[in-house]
Every structure is written in C-alpha cells, then in structure tokens.
Amino acid sequence: MTEVLNEKKSVAIHAANLVENGMIVGLGTGSTANYFIEELARKKREQGLKITTVASSVVSTIKAQKAGLELMAIEHVTNLDLYVDGADEVTPDLTLLKGRGFDLVKEKLLAKACQKMIVMVDQSKLVDRIGQNFPIPVEVMPFAWQLVQKSLQDVGGHGELRSNSSGDGLAITSHGSLVLDMTFDDQYDVANLNALLNAIPGVVEHGIFEQLASLVLIGSHDQVEQRWVKPDQ
Numbered sequence: 001m002t003e004v005l006n007e008k009k010s011v012a013i014h015a016a017n018l019v020e021n022g023m024i025v026g027l028g029t030g031s032t033a034n035y036f037i038e039e040l041a042r043k044k045r046e047q048g049l050k051i052t053t054v055a056s057s058v059v060s061t062i063k064a065q066k067a068g069l070e071l072m073a074i075e076h077v078t079n080l081d082l083y084v085d086g087a088d089e090v091t092p093d094l095t096l097l098k099g100r101g102f103d104l105v106k107e108k109l110l111a112k113a114c115q116k117m118i119v120m121v122d123q124s125k126l127v128d129r130i131g132q133n134f135p136i137p138v139e140v141m142p143f144a145w146q147l148v149q150k151s152l153q154d155v156g157g158h159g160e161l162r163s164n165s166s167g168d169g170l171a172i173t174s175h176g177s178l179v180l181d182m183t184f185d186d187q188y189d190v191a192n193l194n195a196l197l198n199a200i201p202g203v204v205e206h207g208i209f210e211q212l213a214s215l216v217l218i219g220s221h222d223q224v225e226q227r228w229v230k231p232d233q
C-alpha cells in the first residue's frame, strides 16, 4: 500500500514537471490528482510557476483553493493546454475507465477540451480490456434510471444503482445524477460499447474515455514509464 502511494506521488511529480509557465491546466480528481495539485502548488510557491487551473470536481476545487492555486470556472473555459488526471483502468491502446469518483461530466469535458491529456497511474491500473477490474459507471438522469437500465440489459448489460458509502442510500454524483455500475458480456469491443452508451437517451455520461488520453505515465517502483498514444490512433 505504501508503495502504491509512493508510486502515485512520484508519477504526479513527473506530470507536474511537464507543466510550463502560462499554461491553463485542468485538475483531475482522486488521490493521484491530489498529489499533482500539491506538487503544482509547491512549484508555484517555491519556483514561481505561473499557471491558471480548472478543476474537474468540487473536491479538486477545494484542494486547489486551499493550496493557493489560481482557479478559473469551467464556464469560462474554451480550451486548455493540459488536463492531468488519474484513471481506474488503462488498456494497451490508452483507452481509460474513469468514474470510481463522482465527477465524470466535468472530467470528460476537460479531457475533450484540452490539447493534451496526461494520465497518471500505477501498474495495478493496466488491463487488457475495459471492465476487467471495475464495472463501467453510467451516470443517469435520476428519473431515467430504470429506462436506461432496461436499455442496457437489452444489449447484454448487468448492473444496479450504486449505493452511497454507508450503504443506506444511493450515490449521487456532483452533477446530481445516479450511477449504474454495469458489466457487459464480452461481445462488445470498447469502441462499440462507447458508441452504444453515448446513444442511449437518459445517459448523462459514462466512464469510457476513448481516444482522449495523449500520454499515460505509469509509476512502477521508483521509475515512471511514459506511453504516448500512437499517431494513427
């Protein structure tokens, strides 16, 4: 566990070293993203790094505010230089699964808007296929959840609404949605599944990030491996 924490921190420090003066930088959400925020704040304090940040969640907003980073509201953003975030799964073609947290909507908006998305993971996040270790989170409009669940079941999906952490209610995302955690029979490749989820009415967002990552940084012991997306992808 300590090793994983150190890998998260070292990969976050590596990512922060790729940030340059004058950049607009999107801040992801999660424990690795928190290390990245802390390191950016340290660079600002100690090295005078001049950047503007855009947060992907309430949690990363608070973290960045407390750390003294300059924040811009997502409403004011039309493009950004970098978006730096963690992920739950990464496949060999750098497709991501995200959304163990509750902030898929802003995360995918920032991932789409940025010039370059940098993803920070440790080796435990590397998988052969999306859905290998985690269900696929599907954020749904609250009143649509049963209709969406039925649509997903009709195409071979299985899953239920996510519970809150104490198990006595439902998880609500920061966008005010419910989450269906879904598994799918193996007949789908990820591109088809991505397209299928994008097309279901009532789905607000889902956790497959296809063709959005530019660079994945993989922390392993005291080294960081870089995997760039191939030019033809």
Ligand code: 5RP
Residues within 6 Å of the ligand: 028, 029, 030, 031, 032, 033, 085, 086, 087, 088, 097, 098, 099, 100, 101, 102, 103, 104, 107
């Ligand atoms: C939040 C996410 C996180 O980036 C993902 O869950 C990884 O988290 P951590 O860095 O804590 O392992 O997708 O929606």
